[in-house]
Amino acid sequence: MIVVEHLSGGYEDVPLVKDISFTVEKGKILGILGPNGSGKSTLLKVLSGILPTTTGMVMIDGKAIHSYNARALAKKMAVLPQLHANAFSNSVREVVSLGRYPHQTGFFASWSARDEQAVQHAMLQTGVKRYEQTPMEFLSGGEQQRVFVAQALAQTAEILLLDEPTNHLDIAHQRQILDMVRKEAMECGLTVVMVLHDMNLASLYCDELLLMEGGQMRAIGAPHEVIIASQIEDVYQARVATYAHPEMPKPQITMMPTAGDRQQRAMIKKEHFTITEHYIQLQTEIPLKIVSSAVHNPGIGWFSCLLNRSVPGDYVISDVKREVNEFLQRENFAPTSTVVMLTAVPTSLVAIQEFSASFGNMIVAVTAGVGNAVDVSRVHERQDEPYIGTINTWVIINGCLSEEAFLQATMTATEAKTKALQSENIRDARSGTIATGTATDSLLIAATQKGEEMLYAGPITEVGKTIAKGVFETTVQAIKNYKNQF
């Protein structure tokens, strides 16, 4: 455990880092963030006693660090500096072994089994064991960085101070080093303070973050309390947006480049649709921001090719993802820029309609296979698997939607679809009640993201009204097309 109280210090009489206070409990990781020159490295040097303290104190195990002698302090605290001493004539093993220096009485004279074990463990954990006998100058920058991390680890101190430990490392080795640091913290109780430039890595790996600004603490807390877009924009003077990590409850952040042609309108028109026997396709010049429940590329993303593919009624859907991938390759569609839905309805029965609005026009395309429609409030009564049937709905908006608006658009579109089924008297064959959809409906909301942002898309808004009218009328038309085929 390390306790820092009102710490100030640095290079000159006027302290560069000012009034820093925090506690890092045993086994926890604190990340230090901040713009270039904000004092992160200086803080680490003051913490480790390399630079003088003007006021305040750093305590380890309840004792101020200046009350430890150099060797005793080195047993408590290991430091990985940002710039490393030139160790180029040495082998990797020799450089890592230097980490055992505080444990030696006469250098290498008292090399113990424990020293050897610490060096071996550190080399294995950082993946440098295979370069053991290699001279340092033969290693790449990233490999050398891992050797220095190994050296700090070999010191087997309770506290590890790391200044940009992932500098020079590729994504796999960033993960390896940070996974290793986290494992040592969780399993061996290592306490870690590390400077990281990459806010996303800091958010993923650190328990708490300290955001520095002009040598002072701007914020401290859990990642979600520190990585707040407005705060980061203020400190870094850069436009950013935050988003959720796909697997971890940790915020992630991305830079927002200066907006280019956002105001320029792009027009997706009905003529941009192509209908063949096998699919309905919309190919756009610019990628659209899409939220969908498609079978291929579902979720949120940017795509320029939309396919509603007609498959035979006996299509086996057990490995649908692989089959769709094979189809895309066979037909020369780019798998990464194409969204695919499947329908058993012949493509000729699609309804595509265009609606105008002040923000730009909107196109709605629907295939309505309502032969096996269900009343969603009654499906729990069924013992059998609901039959497959599909209403595929696409809403293409020439406009810019906020995240809330995308979600509201899905609700508005779903309500309008349900109303269309009611209007066309489509019933659940089992319950006899009005159907609300089918068991495998799919929805796609796409927007060009040009023009002024529309914050909401409920029926109180113009875009919501247009979605509601568009989906209702187009679904009614698609149902009529479906009925008329018989």
Ligand SMILES: Nc1ncnc2c1ncn2[C@@H]1O[C@H](COP(=O)(O)OP(=O)(O)OP(=O)(O)O)[C@@H](O)[C@H]1O
């Ligand atoms: N040896 C030095 N003597 C005097 N001032 C220094 C010295 N080293 C750095 N500084 C100054 O201290 C300030 C903070 O530097 P520091 O290295 O702590 O920033 P940092 O937040 O780690 O930056 P970076 O993100 O660029 O690594 C800078 O303005 C820098 O110019």
